[in-house]
Amino acid sequence: MSEGTMQRAAHRDQRDRRPVPGKRRGRVLVGAAVLPVLLLAAACSSDSGSGDKADATQSRTASASASPGASASPTVQPARYAKLPEACKVLSDKTLDDLVPKADDSGKEGKSSDLSRRASCSWDSLENHGVDGSQFRWLNVSLLRFTSEQTRGTGEEQAHEFFLKQVQDAQSTDGAKNTATQQVSATGDEATAVRYDLKKKEGTFKQQTVVARVANVVVTVDYNGAGLAGDKTPDADELVKQAEKAAAEAVASVAKANGDTLTSDPSDSGSSSDTASPSKDAQDGTDKTDGSASPSPSDSASSSDN
Template sequence: MRSLPLTLAARLLPVALIVTVGVAMPATGGSDAPAEPTGASPPPSTAATATAGASAPPRYPKPPSKACATLPASTVKELVPGAKTAGNELKTSDVSRRTGCSWHALDGFDYRWLDISYDVTGAAAKQDENGSAISDLGDTATLSQQLTTNDDQEIREAVVTVHQDNAKITVTYNGGDFSSHQGASAGAIRKGALTAAEKAVAALDG
């Protein structure tokens, strides 16, 4: 049987926060009364709150250490029939920042691949520009789908990217029929990717 390797790709977009404070100079005039500054400094309590917020630790200091355990076995069996629920851990040189897992199997002639990856950074990540916006999933989420052909075999794929606070979760789900050479149905791939993404996001908080 042919194998269809995929490449995990997760990019972190750094966020820069620039704060500019301006103080207006009072206009000169003939009055002896002291001029009122037009740009007053924030009260001490406000400044203290802002400082505390800026130095607050990220919500997720590290990704899930056991990424292959973030999806229930029932979800893996449903989305990737025939796959070992233990999965294959993503090889990474910095597990304090990035972890992930993949599952794939050929059940008869029906092929499925599923992988998830977690990336954490010190600041909230920006929403990706690619894909359609998905509501009620993390802080922001997008979904993109494509159909590719390799040696007359179609493979349909969906990628869901979710941002929640300082964490980024990427779910890739694809499949095809090796008998008919057609890709899996768009509805099934979309639904499966979203189901896995919901489970993966929930696993961030244990």
């Protein structure tokens, strides 16, 4: 092969190896079409990331602003009264002479594990009239103080619930006859008297129960009387007036024990007056109460045997 022939063959070979213009243009177009898709995906990814970061930042801000309120526990109003008076000293000697003549004025103090929360005292008397029989009287005063608690509410709310329960219990006494209920004015924040007859082997007992609430303290006065061995049955209207007088005096004693100033003496008028100023708020704990300290009417009636 001549030199000229070899040069022409090499030239054709180089020409055959050059890229075809049509095919290159196709690859360029494909690359150009892919590029916008990649840019769009990158933009979407960028927007999504910034949105997630914004949501996370907003969530952290909301949590931070809510955390103080979430960590702070709601508080309840402190109870008004922090202590109770001595139960055997809530009534004056004059009142005791009217309600339980011939009784020991010192009374019989009820058992209690904490006298600042729960206290009671009772008196009884038997007035002998010779062949005409005798007059029996029994009086019990109980006091129950409630403290404000996070789970149970304020002392006043708990005292109100217990007040209602005491009234209901008196109204549903087993064996009670001629039951009557009446509101009592000028005695604490609320007061109710329940009266009924209770037949016992010794005679008919006239029972009066006066339940009164003053702030976070509930006062319950149980008072009954009977004519024994042929003596006449006492007047129930008179007995309930005396029981209401005792309740008003006991309520006033609760106020005085906690430093309240009274405008008048309820032992003279038979009703309690409004307090001029409240006592210092009690520091409340987690005391628990489990019911009334006053005995049942059947217990009081049975005391006539003694």
